[in-house]
Structure formats: structure tokens, C-alpha cells
Amino acid sequence: MNDYIVRATAADNSIRAFAIRSTEMVEHARNIHDLSPVMTAALGRLLSAGAMMGSMMKGEKDLLTIQYHCDGPAGGMTVSVDGQGNCKGYAVNPHADVPDKYPGKMDVGAAIGGGMLSVSMDLGLREPYSGQVEIQTGEIGDDLAYYFTVSEQTPSAVGLGVKVNTDRTVMQSGGFIIQLMPFASEETISALENALAGLEPVTAMLEKGMTPEDILTHILGDLGLDIFETQEVRFHCDCSKERVSRALSTLSRKDLDDIINDGEEIEVKCFFCNKAYRYDIDDLTAIRALGETGEPAPEEE
């Protein structure tokens, strides 16, 4: 079964809602990055939320980037999503490990620690939009709910869950985002608060086999839920040897000289998907020239 997002409204458009099944995407991330269980949960939750936030963008070339700059063992995380459901992400320390909160409950908050969460959206405008808030608990959902409320002035509930098997593979992953529009009535707000107050954790709902549609129906079924769109999502990285070359060309002249003088070909891995690209001395000499002039190297005397 493929991963997908459903988008919905409720209470006469005064509630905006999203839910996702992200099991395949998160298992793919775990596999290529060899993530520890707690990092599978951390990056998996951020990928799930990023995919839902990305579906809020309209343009084909729009790009959303969410970053954790944190001081816990995770060291940081980056997730990037386009407007077509293509998601990618990595953790600085993919093997980071922390003791469980209690048996069977991973401590994502302890893996993340404190720091800043930043969200930037390149919507093809002159200035990319960007917002930054302090990490609240490091549990991802809490941090993003705080971000939406403070930075985008949109009170939101964010539920995210990743269930990891004893063999470290991902059993279930998914979540929801529910947002209140400014014109929501007091009745709508209190009905939503009641529905969320008694809600089980997302992992419990996923374990029962609930789909994204089931989760939204469970929360918003009495509030005039209208599911109006389904979008497939996937882990996909658009890197290429040329793109990685451009990143290499921003290295200092000295660093590039050192690499070239070593006389060995080098291997550079894409942060997002771990794909390895090899560069021989000819490649590196061309990259050094590109970094200086943006044009091919002139003949040396």
C-alpha cells in the first residue's frame, strides 16, 4: 500500500485538517540512513509532519524545509518537501540512542534536547518565508503545534506516531494536523477540544489499522467532516552528480587544492539519501574552475 495524505475541512471550513499514512516513507528513511529506533521515530515524525505541511503549498516548484538545530544526541534533523509529495530528510547522528522513557516508550524528546526549530517555505516569491521557534519538548508534534500557534498564528493540534518493530523495521507511521481558522465559533472550539482530550496516541490508532480517513472521522466525524483531496507521498531525493558538484564548488580554493593535490578520487555522499558520487581529479579541477569564475578553467601558462 502506498503512503498518502488526506486533506479535509470541518465545521463550515473553520477547521482545516490533514492526516497521513507514512509507513513506507519512514521505513525507506530508516533503511537508507540505518536509523536507530529512537531516530526512526524522530525523523519519521518530522517526515510525516513535513509531508502534510508540504501539501499546503500550491505551486509545483514550491519547497518546504524544516530544520531542528538541537543540542541532544540527535545533533539535528532536516526535512525537505516539494509540492508534489516528494519528501526527503536526514538526521545529523542517525545512530543516536537514548534510554526508553519506560519499557516500550522511546524518548524522542531526550534524543532531540533543546534548541531551535525553523521552517522555511520557498514559494517562488522574492523572499522565502521563514519562521523560527524554540523547541518545546523535542517530541516533534508539540514543537510544531507551538510553531503553528506562535509563528503562523494558527492554533493547531499535531499528532504523530511511528511504531518500530523489534527487528527495527517500521510497523506503522502516520499522524494528523488539525488547525482552527480565525472565524471558528466557540462551540466548534470546545467540541474540538473535547474530541482531542479523549484521543488515544496516534500509534494506538495506527495499530488498530485505522487509515488517515478513519483518524479524521474519529476526531471530526461529528463536526461536518469533508475529505476533499487525497495525495500520494513518497521518500524521493532529486540529487545528481551535477548538483553535488555545485555544492563542492562552494568549498574554499585551499580545500579544493588540498583534495586535488592528494591525487586521489573522492567519494561524496548526498546528505538526504546517502547516494555516493565519485569525483576524479579531472572532475575536481573542473569544479575548482567553476567555483572561481562560474566558467570553465582558462589555459594555464
Ligand SMILES: [Zn+2]
Ligand atoms: Zn540524494
